[in-house]
Amino acid sequence: MPDSGDVSGVKATRQGDSQVRVYPVPPRESADPAEIVEGFLEAMTGDDPDFATARKYLTKQAARTWKPEERTTVLSSAPVPRQGGPARQDHGAPADTQTLVYRLSGQKVATVDDRHAYQPLGAVTYNETIRLVQQRSTDGKHKEWRIDALPQGLLLSESDFQRxxxxxxxxxxxxxxxxxxxxxxxxxxxxxxxxxxxxxxxxxxxxxxxxxxxxxxxxxxxxxxxxxxxxxxxxxxxxxxxxxxxxxxxxxxxxxxxxxxxxxxxxxxxxxxxxxxxxxxxxxxxxxxxxxxxxxxxxxxxxMADPTPGLRETPYYVDASGKLTQLHTATKETVEPRHVYGPFGTGAAKVETVAVARDEQHAAAVSENGRSLRVASIESDAELPEPLVTSRGPQPTDRLSAPSWDGRGDLWIADRNPQAPRLLLVPGGTGKATTVTTPWLTDHVRIEELRLSEDGVRIALRLTENGRTTLQIGRVERQGTGDRQKATVVDLQAVAPHMESVTSVSWAGPSRLVVLGKQAGGVQQVRYLQTDGSASASTIPGLNQVKAVAAANDERAPLVAAADDGIVRLHSGVNWQPVADKGSSPVYPG
Incomplete structure (x- = not known):
């Protein structure tokens, strides 16, 4: 138990219970306008065929034109309806028709389009209106309130969406x-x-x-x-x-x-x-x-981009002396750190950050205070090769980022020199580095970290702009192959707009990331996110003083992290376990 430190509140959204089902009820006779609005909002959370019950709250014309499949708007909590007074009469409307307007408000979390694509949003306020009119009941004896104008699509709270x-x-x-x-x-x-x-x-x-x-x-x-x-x-x-x-x-x-x-x-x-x-x-x-x-x-x-059979569960890290070390798994409970072969394991080059090729035959390492990128064998002894990329940034933090391999065998790295920031691609990890086209990489944007997906089509980026570090996913488009290929990273999408800062990211499956970051007003945590920005159902036990986190593309492999206490790992169903006293830059192949 901690015996010091501040106490801070944590905001939590009620998780949707998949076992709970909502059976909407139709409007009762002579229901007042507020009851009609609330009944319709509740009916949208059900799943009766063609939203037949929800349509009973609408006029015949509105029921015909309402398209719930067009989009879904997700709010942090259920929308709040407030009566806004009489509506302006439409031209040609009967003079005795009474109309009312209700305003719906809330905080937008995300939208889902007609292609089922989820798009997370930052701090966006939702403000829309629905209009009610009085119309004759079926038997013609009295008037009933019904909705005759409303936004297209569904409007759901986050918990109802998850359910x-x-x-x-x-x-x-x-x-x-x-x-x-x-x-x-x-x-x-x-x-x-x-x-x-x-x-x-x-x-x-x-x-x-x-x-x-x-x-x-x-x-x-x-x-x-x-x-x-x-x-x-x-x-x-x-x-x-x-x-x-x-x-x-x-x-x-x-x-x-x-x-x-x-x-x-x-x-x-x-x-x-x-x-x-x-x-x-x-x-x-x-x-x-x-x-x-x-x-x-x-x-x-x-x-598959990587057709190698079997589970790759061998992580690597850089030990306190700057040597690339493999965490050989002896049993589920124990591991045996071993230096790799070649110049990165012997200390010929003091490794600072590293990426191991997906075939686990070579590694790319940044050394010399971020100045140089080299690729060398980790399966056999060899001389220290010449650098493939060199940075002229004035400070170590202005030089080369950690490298990353994609499933095509190409190597990626960012030169963070403020005078000439660039994203580089080394074809096959051996060719001449080419500059990737990045229209979003301006003097005010800095690449802190990059991780390529196994398929080579997507890139996860930690970017700093105006003092804030965010997580983005970019689409990789290529022309040509081998040394002649030209690559472009475009259409960046925010993955974690609600996070105040992101410290580390790693791919953890075909469309899942493991992220180290902090929510606004919250504490640092390790969590899973889908690449579309939606939250994963899987949870990760808390871990103090984490600096970096790594995951394998195979979701069965344990997570690995660098903390103040050294290198730790997390198997499913157990807690974090220490595996090495000191170390940094934990990585899986890729």
């Missing part, structure tokens, strides 16, 4: 490549009120609709344009052999076997993230029910 939606990954192919890239979206946990599809079918249909707008320029779908599920398909399920049969419309009838395998791979990876469904193979079917092709789990490696 109704889940994050899933769709998968598409990196442009011109043979491996898949995760594209996170949010779909309904149960039956979708508009389409009537169950969760699995919604996910497959979302895949067929195409990638989210942000990822679209960097990926391709192997499904022919217009491909959809066969008409009236609302439920997909596996058979007794764990085979998922997917009936498609006639747009896919004539694809060849190789294209069909790639289409099946997209579905197999996508449904594999649905933990409630066990799928061992996918069978695509023509519009007449005949089989197009079958793809099994044992063939997934053909479509």
């Amino acid at each position: 109704n939606y889940r994050s899933v990954n769709k998968y598409y192919f990196a442009s011109g490549r043979t491996w898949v890239v995760a594209d996170p979206v949010h779909i309904r946990k149960r039956q979708d009120p508009v389409t009537g599809m169950d969760s699995l079918t919604q996910t497959v249909q979302a895949l067929l609709e195409g990638p989210t707008n942000w990822l679209k320029p960097a990926v391709d779908s192997r499904f022919p344009a217009g491909t959809a599920l066969k008409k009236d398909t609302t439920s997909l399920s596996t058979d007794d052999r764990d085979t998922l049969k997917v009936p498609l419309n006639d747009k896919a009838d004539t694809v060849d076997r190789e294209q069909c395998r790639k289409m099946a791979a997209q579905i197999l990876f996508t449904v594999g993230d649905l933990t409630s469904t066990r799928v061992q193979q996918v069978e695509l079917q023509r519009s007449d029910g005949r089989s197009l092709c079958v793809l099994g789990e044992d063939q997934k490696a053909d479509f």
